[in-house]
Amino acid sequence: xxxxxxxxxxxxxxxxxxxxxxxxxxxxxxxxxxxxxxxxxxxxxxxxxxxxxxxxxxxxxxxxxxxxxxxxxxxxxxxxxxxxxxxxxxxxxxxxxxxxxxxxxxxxxxxxxxxxxxxxxxxxxxxxxxxxxxxxxxxxxxxxxxxxxxxxxxxxxxxxxxxxxxxxxxxxxxxxxxxxxxxxxxxxxxxxxxxxxxxxxxxxxxxxxxxxxxxxxxxxxxxxxxxxxxxxxxxxxxxxxxxxxxxxxxxxxxxxxxxxxxxxxxxxxxxxxxxxxxxxxxxxxxxxxxxxxxxxxxxxxxxxxxxxxxxxxxxxxxxxxxxxxxxxxxxxxxxxxxxxxxxxxxxxxxxxxxxxxxxxxxxxxxxxxxxxxxxxxxxxxxxxxxxxxxxxxxxxxxxxxxxxxxxxxxxxxxxxxxxxxxxxxxxxxxxxxxxxxxxxxxxxxxxxxxxxxxxxxxxxxxxxxxxxxxxxxxxxxxxxxxxxxxxxxxx
Numbered sequence: 142x143x144x145x146x147x148x149x150x151x152x153x154x155x156x157x158x159x160x161x162x163x164x165x166x167x168x169x170x171x172x173x174x175x176x177x178x179x180x181x182x183x184x185x186x187x188x189x190x191x192x193x194x195x196x197x198x199x200x201x202x203x204x205x206x207x208x209x210x211x212x213x214x215x216x217x218x219x220x221x222x223x224x225x226x227x228x229x230x231x232x233x234x235x236x237x238x239x240x241x242x243x244x245x246x247x248x249x250x251x252x253x254x255x256x257x258x259x260x261x262x263x264x265x266x267x268x269x270x271x272x273x274x275x276x277x278x279x280x281x282x283x284x285x286x287x288x289x290x291x292x293x294x295x296x297x298x299x300x301x302x303x304x305x306x307x308x309x310x311x312x313x314x315x316x317x318x319x320x321x322x323x324x325x326x327x328x329x330x331x332x333x334x335x336x337x338x339x340x341x342x343x344x345x346x347x348x349x350x351x352x353x354x355x356x357x358x359x360x361x362x363x364x365x366x367x368x369x370x371x372x373x374x375x376x377x378x379x380x381x382x383x384x385x386x387x388x389x390x391x392x393x394x395x396x397x398x399x400x401x402x403x404x405x406x407x408x409x410x411x412x413x414x415x416x417x418x419x420x421x422x423x424x425x426x427x428x429x430x431x432x433x434x435x436x437x438x439x440x441x442x443x444x445x446x447x448x449x450x451x452x453x454x455x456x457x458x459x460x461x462x463x464x465x466x467x468x469x470x471x472x473x474x475x476x477x478x479x480x481x482x483x484x485x486x487x488x489x490x491x492x493x494x495x496x497x498x499x500x501x502x503x504x505x506x507x508x509x510x511x512x513x514x515x516x517x518x519x520x521x522x523x524x525x526x527x528x529x530x531x532x533x534x535x536x537x538x539x540x541x542x543x544x545x546x547x548x549x550x551x552x553x554x555x556x557x558x559x560x561x562x563x564x565x566x567x568x569x570x571x572x573x574x575x576x577x578x579x580x581x582x583x584x585x586x587x588x589x590x591x592x593x594x595x596x597x598x599x600x601x602x603x604x605x606x607x608x609x610x611x612x613x614x615x616x617x618x619x620x621x622x623x624x625x626x627x628x629x630x631x632x
Contacts, residue, residue, distance in 0.1 A: 372451025
């Protein structure tokens with residue numbers, strides 16, 4: 142849930158709303174803390190209508206407290222409690238947005254922190270506050286400023302995590318520590334009601350994170366409108382070291398429409414109990430065969446720019462990375478065609494079936510606006526083995542999606558910068574070609590993945606005696622349009 146006036150792209154509050162959650166909303170007012178005077182009795186609401194007297198007599202309740210008493214009480218609350226109190230009722234929300242309270246928190250937390258806040262000259266600050274009082278700012282101004290400052294501190298921490306690079310994958314080396322936080326999904330039905338569920342399991346590999354959501358109480362699939370996946374970043378509040386029950390910022394990662402699921406998703410595989418549907422590129426829905434209701438949800442997220450997407454977006458907008466600026470080269474006639482590095486992984490989230498790297502790849506011009514590179518497969522010694530059958534196990538070992546897995550593709554350019562990165566569910570199909578291989582006596586199967594930027598084609602041979610696959614052919618296709626845009630070429 143996001144606070145109505147928190148700013149900063151949406152802030153989710155701790156679960157515990159404090160001891161004031163049972164009180165209803167009413168307003169009274171008197172002159173205090175910069176508020177204008179209200180010449181009304183305690184039993185009169187702000188709209189001028191007289192309230193009905195308490196049936197219990199003249200008993201004093203939280204609703205009848207004067208405004209200055211509430212302001213004085215709220216001034217003793219810490220940041221987390223103040224944000225929680227603002228979600229109790231409208232009156233508490235207005236009081237919790239008081240500029241004097243938040244200015245006091247802001248100045249106490251950031252004024253003398255050196256790197257966090259460097260104050261302007263004393264003369265300019267004194268002059269500004271002599272002409273414009275704190276309460277002349279819009280309600281909630283200093284609250285938003287406080288939250289934005291906390292978000293800025295967190296972003297500087299993110300920038301430090303992104304600096305060390307793993308030369309094996311071309312991605313930041315400290316990603317596993319950074320992406321282990323919560324990523325809830327929010328299902329919104331057609332009436333606007335939201336159903337939120339935090340991840341049940343998380344599995345981290347070298348290049349991706351696989352997240353599972355299980356529940357026995359999913360809302361009916363026909364009633365759902367959208368599926369949203371968020372990254373959660375706890376606010377770096379001063380003097381609070383624990384991330385438990387800390388206010389958090391939400392950042393939208395993906396949003397999918399569920400109203401026409403058959404058209405917006407791709408059928409993957411099924412067994413006797415579960416049918417798999419893929420929401421391109423990273424979400425896998427498990428639907429019960431009996432009734433076609435939700436059984437589980439799996440997300441496979443590539444590490445490339447996952448930190449930025451999880452921290453720099455908002456509740457309604459995804460993070461938009463800066464556009465790539467190509468480096469021109471007028472000397473090399475084949476600029477942008479060579480020097481590629483490919484790292485590819487097949488896994489189930491829990492276990493890795495195959496992981497391979499290929500360097501110094503050279504692309505040739507192909508059909509359908511693709512440049513392609515065929516990985517050599519003539520020698521049997523170059524054929525990679527894939528241990529076991531490819532499947533996606535979920536809640537129990539008795540339910541497993543056969544002949545499907547997750548594929549992580551990381552392509553780096555000649556400068557070792559991420560060129561094309563994707564993680565997606567893929568299915569294994571029997572090969573449609575009639576080519577016969579005499580070095581292997583087994584079933585020929587294929588794995589294909591494609592999008593607007595590239596395509597991967599894999600040929601596998603299944604040997605029943607050895608109970609494993611052999612990768613006998615691998616072809617990488619890169620979009621000609623993407624290559625021309627990346628290198629400013631005209632192939």
